[in-house]
Amino acid sequence: MxxxxxxxxxxxxxxxxxxxxxxxxxxxxxxxxxxxxxxxxxxxxxxxxxxxxxxxxxxxxxxxxxxxxxxxxxxxxxxxxxxxxxxxxxxxxxxxxxxxxxxxxxxxxxxxxxxxxxxxxxxxxxxxxxxxxxxxxxxxxxxxxxxxxxxxxxxxxxxxxxxxxxxxxxxTESRGILSSKLHADGRHNELLYVDGGVSTTGTVGKLRMKGREVFRHAVVNLSTVLTEALTLAGLEAKDVDWVVPHQANARILEATAKKLGLAPEKVVVTVDQHANTSAASVPLALDTAVRDGRIKRGDLLVLEAMGGGFTWGAAVVRY
The missing domain is CATH 3.40.47.10 (Thiolase/Chalcone synthase)
Known part of the structure; x- marks a missing residue:
C-alpha cells in the first residue's frame, strides 16, 4: 500500500x-x-x-x-x-x-x-x-x-x-496518513469573514468575527470530525498519543479534549506563544512538538482544525 x-x-x-x-x-x-x-x-x-x-x-x-x-x-x-x-x-x-x-x-x-x-x-x-x-x-x-x-x-x-x-x-501499512475527513458549511459565512474582496469591494478588507458563536461551533465540529477520522482509520480516542490542533483559543482546546475524554497533556498547545496563525497553526505546532522531543517516530497523531466558511477537518497520522 x-x-x-x-x-x-x-x-x-x-x-x-x-x-x-x-x-x-x-x-x-x-x-x-x-x-x-x-x-x-x-x-x-x-x-x-x-x-x-x-x-x-x-x-x-x-x-x-x-x-x-x-x-x-x-x-x-x-x-x-x-x-x-x-x-x-x-x-x-x-x-x-x-x-x-x-x-x-x-x-x-x-x-x-x-x-x-x-x-x-x-x-x-x-x-x-x-x-x-x-x-x-x-x-x-x-x-x-x-x-x-x-x-x-x-x-x-x-x-x-x-x-x-x-x-x-x-x-507501508504501518505509518503515514491513515485517514482524513473534511467538511464545509457556507451558511455560516457571517460568523467569521473578511469584509473585502476582489470581485465585491476591490479591497483587501478586514477580519470580522462573532467569537462566541464561532466558539460554540468549534467545540462541536472539532470533536465530531476527530472521531470521524479515527473511525475511518479503525482507531479510537484512547489510541491517540498526541492531538495537534488548530491553535485558536486555549479554551477551545480544553473543551474539545474534555468532550472526547482526552487528557489535556496529550494536546499540543502553542497558542500562548504564537496566537492564532490560521493555516500555519497546525504545522507550526507539529514542528514545535517534533523538535522539542514530545512527538516521536511511531506516535499516533490527530491533526484537526476549523476555520471561516465554516470549514473543518482532521487527519490521523502515524508519525
Missing amino acids: IRAVITGTGSALPARRVSNAELAETVDTTDEWIVERTGIRFRHIAGPDETTATLGRDAAKAALAAAGRSAQDIDLIVLATATPDQTFPSSATKVQAMLGINDCVAFDVAAVCSGFLYALHVADGMIRSGAARRALVIGAETFSRILDWEDRGTCVLFGDGAGAVVLEAEE
Missing part, C-alpha cells in the same frame, strides 16, 4: 515578537484580559520584508533539511493561505521560485484556518494516486495585514507564521 509519510517538519516566524503588554500600549486591552479569555501571551508580526511566501519558503527549507531532501526532490507544492502575497499568481509558485525549483506542480488552497488540513488531504490523494512522489505541504499566513487594530476583540487573537511538512510516497 502506498501511503504519504511525513519525513520532515519545519516552521518559520517573523522576527518581531509582540507581548500582550506591548499590544496594550496601542490597543484598549490588558494582558490579564487576553490571557483569561484566550490563553495567548505572545504573537509574531511580519515586518515589511516578511511575507506569506518568504515565511513559507523558510518553513519549507527547514522541513527539507529535516527530511534530508533537496528542493529538487520535490514534485508538488500545496500551500494553504488566506493571505497570499498577490491575488495571482499563487504564493506556492513564489515559494517554488525561491527554492530554485524550475518545474513542479504548485498551487494554493484557500480554506482559512482549516487550510493545512485541506492541503494535506489533496497532497495525500495525489501521492496515493501516483501523481506525485514527494510533496511540500505548507501553511503560511500574514494575518496582521487584514486585522482591524481598533477591534480589540479580534486583533489580539492572531499572529503571523508558517509551518511545513515533507510528504513522501512509501510502501
Whole structure:
C-alpha cells in the first residue's frame, strides 16, 4: 500500500515578537484580559520584508533539511493561505521560485484556518494516486495585514507564521496518513469573514468575527470530525498519543479534549506563544512538538482544525 509519510517538519516566524503588554500600549486591552479569555501571551508580526511566501519558503527549507531532501526532490507544492502575497499568481509558485525549483506542480488552497488540513488531504490523494512522489505541504499566513487594530476583540487573537511538512510516497501499512475527513458549511459565512474582496469591494478588507458563536461551533465540529477520522482509520480516542490542533483559543482546546475524554497533556498547545496563525497553526505546532522531543517516530497523531466558511477537518497520522 502506498501511503504519504511525513519525513520532515519545519516552521518559520517573523522576527518581531509582540507581548500582550506591548499590544496594550496601542490597543484598549490588558494582558490579564487576553490571557483569561484566550490563553495567548505572545504573537509574531511580519515586518515589511516578511511575507506569506518568504515565511513559507523558510518553513519549507527547514522541513527539507529535516527530511534530508533537496528542493529538487520535490514534485508538488500545496500551500494553504488566506493571505497570499498577490491575488495571482499563487504564493506556492513564489515559494517554488525561491527554492530554485524550475518545474513542479504548485498551487494554493484557500480554506482559512482549516487550510493545512485541506492541503494535506489533496497532497495525500495525489501521492496515493501516483501523481506525485514527494510533496511540500505548507501553511503560511500574514494575518496582521487584514486585522482591524481598533477591534480589540479580534486583533489580539492572531499572529503571523508558517509551518511545513515533507510528504513522501512509501510502501507501508504501518505509518503515514491513515485517514482524513473534511467538511464545509457556507451558511455560516457571517460568523467569521473578511469584509473585502476582489470581485465585491476591490479591497483587501478586514477580519470580522462573532467569537462566541464561532466558539460554540468549534467545540462541536472539532470533536465530531476527530472521531470521524479515527473511525475511518479503525482507531479510537484512547489510541491517540498526541492531538495537534488548530491553535485558536486555549479554551477551545480544553473543551474539545474534555468532550472526547482526552487528557489535556496529550494536546499540543502553542497558542500562548504564537496566537492564532490560521493555516500555519497546525504545522507550526507539529514542528514545535517534533523538535522539542514530545512527538516521536511511531506516535499516533490527530491533526484537526476549523476555520471561516465554516470549514473543518482532521487527519490521523502515524508519525
